[in-house]
Amino acid sequence: MSFQNRSAFFHYHIEDKLVAGLVLLGTEVKSIRDGKLSFNDAFCFFDQGELWVRGLYIAEYSHGTSNNHLAVHDRKLLLNKRELKKWGEKLKDKGLTIVPLKVFFTEKGLVKMEIGLAKGKKLYDKRASIKDRESDRELKRKFG
Secondary structure (H helix, E strand, C coil), X not given: CEEECHHHHHHEXXXXXXXEEECCCHHHHHHHHCCCEECCXXXXXXXXXXXEEECCEECCCCCCCXXXXXXXXXXXXXCCHHHHHXXXXXXXXXXXXXXXXXXXXXXXXXXXXXXXXXXECCHHHHHHHHHHHHHHHHHHHHHC
């Protein structure tokens, strides 16, 4: 089971990708297994040399007790120091940001997040993306 952030591919050019671990509570993992996850307004940021994701919505677990989690709060991403330093240097370039692309479960049952180093698209680039998508749909209708 995986969840894709489709709007990230529409709004950004993805230049580099990386897979990071996610620090979660038990009720958050159960809620993700139920499919209650949304990427609306989610982005990544550095705080004191650590990478965090903000705005990732994971609904409260329906069978949770008083130990249930908050739906939206900052969650820590787990990366090597070398990777953190490398992406921290790249972020200093003009117009680059880190966006979450995908959340998925590994074979061992761990929750991972694919993040991307992205540069914002201009309006004409977005129009070109829409045009390409529409032409692909037309071809699929005719031939497939």
